[in-house]
Amino acid sequence: MEKTSADSLPLTVNSSEKQETVCIFGTGDFGRSLGLKMLQCGYSIVFGSRNPRMSSLLPNGAEVLSYSEAAQKSDIIILAVHREHYDFLTELTELLNGKILVDISNNLKINQYPESNAEYLAQLVPGAHVVKAFNTISAWALQSGALDASRQVFVCGNDSKAKQRVMDIVRTLGLTPLDQGSLIAAKEIENYPLQLFPMWKFPFYLSAILCVFFFFYCVIREVIYPYVYEKKDSTFRMAISIPNRVFPIAALTLLALVYLPGVIAAVLQLYRGTKYRRFPDWLDHWMLCRKQLGLIALGFAFLHVIYTLVIPIRYYVRWTLRNMTITQVNLYSFIFSYSLNQRGILLHHSPFHNYRKKITLLSIFIF
């Protein structure tokens, strides 16, 4: 009873090829979004549901059956059900023997259960090949297509063939699979969505270290050194001048760190003579957080702009300018008075004396 609609036209698979059937258990938000995306990418979808007749809003072209009927239609089953409701699977253990079960579930708290949801699933259905995937992709991102922020799908599992098949699906959906190893890694993967900004940790620490280093370097050069050698107190520089020197240095250093891993990767590929070998972990991680490094660099550049705009209105700068003006006005009026004096005009009885004061006050007001 398969319907075809514009929604379900294959984008990446040749329509003459036989469509691979994938089963999705659960017709909730995530199940529906994933089902629609997979239909669009050329898969044939069978939903498993507690109430196949009641299920509404399902994408056109998908079949809805009971859990046991749906399980028989495919050897790969994606579980879009919360962990707390996994119990019903124990009745299906026979049916699920040898099948690939994809666990996409998340928890509400970090380390909520002693074992990961994927490992729990593997215990419930020992005959199935459990693979963890998709938990870092939201239903909204799948629907809206706004996947730029979360293209990465972390995949792990004990059976390499099963894992490979899931990674193929991930690629077909236009996402990037990242092999995280065996099912033990599931616990960490399940914690990712609960950690605030996981990819921001390294860039954040790095920029903090850079700032502290350059700040102390500038303090030594511009505050401690003048104090020791000239007994000059320049501590006020620590508020604006020095940070305004640190921000652009940090921004440029971070920008360089955004481009550097690409160059290292290119050199490594040339050296190895192939682009099909994994980069070392440190380079992989560095490449993955380039966007964050770039955004922090942009933040520093922005701070540099604000501080640069603030500098001319600072008391110290205004005071220096005023002093300079007063000195200049005094000098010119002295020269002027001197030349008048030379011509025999009595300085203190002439109107120029008062005039000189006015010029000085006017200049101060202007500056």
Ligand SMILES: NC(=O)C1=CN([C@@H]2O[C@H](COP(=O)(O)OP(=O)(O)OC[C@H]3O[C@@H](n4cnc5c(N)ncnc54)[C@H](OP(=O)(O)O)[C@@H]3O)[C@@H](O)[C@H]2O)C=CC1
């Ligand atoms: N929503 C999201 O953005 C994301 C969700 N996930 C994970 O996907 C899984 C599903 O999430 P989501 O679709 O949002 O959740 P929903 O609550 O929208 O859907 C859960 C589905 O589970 C099925 N189900 C099976 N047994 C039960 C039961 N006893 N009680 C209630 N429902 C049951 C139901 O389908 P039916 O009625 O057809 O039987 C239900 O629609 C969760 O594990 C979640 O952590 C992961 C990443 C993102």
Ligand SMILES: [Fe+3]
């Ligand atoms: Fe500048």
